[in-house]
Amino acid sequence: MDGAGLSVGAVARRLGVAPSTLRTWGRRYGIGPSRHSAGGHRRYDPTDVARLELMNRLILDGAPPEEAARTALATAAADLESALAPPVAMPPEATGPVRGAGGHRLAVSDGTPATRALARAAMAMDMVTIQGLVADALARHGVVGAWQEVLAPVLIGIGERHQATGAIIEVEHLLSGCVLGALTAEIAAADPPLTSRPVLLACAPEEQHSLPVYALAAALAADRIAVRVLGARVPYASLADAIRQLGPAAIFIWSSLPGTGDPVPLAALPGGRPAPRLVVGGPGWAYGRMPAGARAVTNLPDALAEIHAALGHY
Numbered sequence: 001m002d003g004a005g006l007s008v009g010a011v012a013r014r015l016g017v018a019p020s021t022l023r024t025w026g027r028r029y030g031i032g033p034s035r036h037s038a039g040g041h042r043r044y045d046p047t048d049v050a051r052l053e054l055m056n057r058l059i060l061d062g063a064p065p066e067e068a069a070r071t072a073l074a075t076a077a078a079d080l081e082s083a084l085a086p087p088v089a090m091p092p093e094a095t096g097p098v099r100g101a102g103g104h105r106l107a108v109s110d111g112t113p114a115t116r117a118l119a120r121a122a123m124a125m126d127m128v129t130i131q132g133l134v135a136d137a138l139a140r141h142g143v144v145g146a147w148q149e150v151l152a153p154v155l156i157g158i159g160e161r162h163q164a165t166g167a168i169i170e171v172e173h174l175l176s177g178c179v180l181g182a183l184t185a186e187i188a189a190a191d192p193p194l195t196s197r198p199v200l201l202a203c204a205p206e207e208q209h210s211l212p213v214y215a216l217a218a219a220l221a222a223d224r225i226a227v228r229v230l231g232a233r234v235p236y237a238s239l240a241d242a243i244r245q246l247g248p249a250a251i252f253i254w255s256s257l258p259g260t261g262d263p264v265p266l267a268a269l270p271g272g273r274p275a276p277r278l279v280v281g282g283p284g285w286a287y288g289r290m291p292a293g294a295r296a297v298t299n300l301p302d303a304l305a306e307i308h309a310a311l312g313h314y
């Protein structure tokens with residue numbers, strides 16, 4: 001770091017967070033750069049950076065952002081280095097159960113620091129922090145790792161909580177929107193595809209649970225495979241039109257609910273030369289009645305592998 005200090009982008013890269021997250025932390029919690037360049041740009045000196053590193057560490061260990069900022073700001077400059085060296089001891093209130101309005105508790109099955117932090121932000125309905133944590137998970141673990149280790153466990157925890165209480169639908173909607181936005185952004189930001197025939201991804205008719213479809217599409221896009229995502233509730237007639245228009249190499253269809261998982265109409269989908277590989281996933285399908293040739297997958301890596309195989313990659 002030179003005497004002029006680091007830019008927002010440089011500090012964001014160092015911490016593995018989005019530049020917008022740093023700006024939000026500055027605005028919301030008063031933790032930011034202590035100087036500006038001659039041109040008026042924000043510049044972070046070594047103490048600013050160490051404070052932000054401490055805040056980031058505390059969040060990853062499960063502390064709510066405002067509390068992490070408070071602790072980082074209260075740490076004397078001379079103590080920052082030692083605070084960063086050993087594992088950070090969490091304040092007692094940051095290690096308690098994840099709670100939301102009305103005292104609702106959220107059990108996240110394998111509560112890692114990242115899942116706990118995301119669950120906390122979701123229960124607090126703190127949209128900016130949710131977006132930052134989802135973006136961080138994607139940047140740190142890639143699409144498959146972020147989905148399996150952070151996003152799906154928190155979604156499943158929220159689903160279980162909702163089932164038990166009938167509450168937190170607002171939390172489910174907020175988190176789903178943030179995850180959908182982040183996965184769509186991953187698809188948009190991926191390097192150009194190296195394949196020509198796309199993979200077509202859709203939910204079964206009336207099926208609104210589209211996040212796994214976007215997770216798979218983002219993972220395929222990261223592997224530079226062309227995708228077309230039709231999202232939620234796609235009537236079979238519309239899917240058939242899309243198949244005829246796009247001539248996909250593979251089609252993935254998701255069903256979460258038994259009511260949307262009747263496989264009989266799949267047999268009537270148009271073929272093509274060569275015929276697209278039909279891959280189905282999700283707990284809703286009646287797998288015993290799948291048409292010949294359909295491949296069922298039970299997790300994201302297997303779905304990815306099945307589609308790579310359909311494209312002749314291995």
Ligand code: B12
Nearest residue numbers: 152155156159163176207208209210211212281298299300
């Ligand atoms: C987010 C969410 C919503 C959002 C969806 C937003 C969106 N754009 O996707 C909204 C608010 C729209 C919604 C609506 C409803 N939902 Co909802 N929802 C969820 C929630 C919390 C996450 C959904 C999700 O993304 N699941 C995907 C992953 C995270 O979970 P999973 O499928 O269990 O994962 C397993 C496997 O599928 C596999 N897997 C995971 N990821 C992937 C990826 C791929 C590619 C593959 C192949 C496999 C795979 O691994 C997991 C472990 O086995 C789930 C909870 C849950 N457990 O899923 C409830 C859940 C699916 N919803 C449920 C219900 C009841 C509903 C509603 C009927 C509520 C209502 N009364 O209106 C409606 C249904 C609307 C419809 N017709 O589709 C129930 C379904 C119960 C059932 N089996 O019948 C669940 C399970 C919640 C619960 N525990 O009660 N929901």
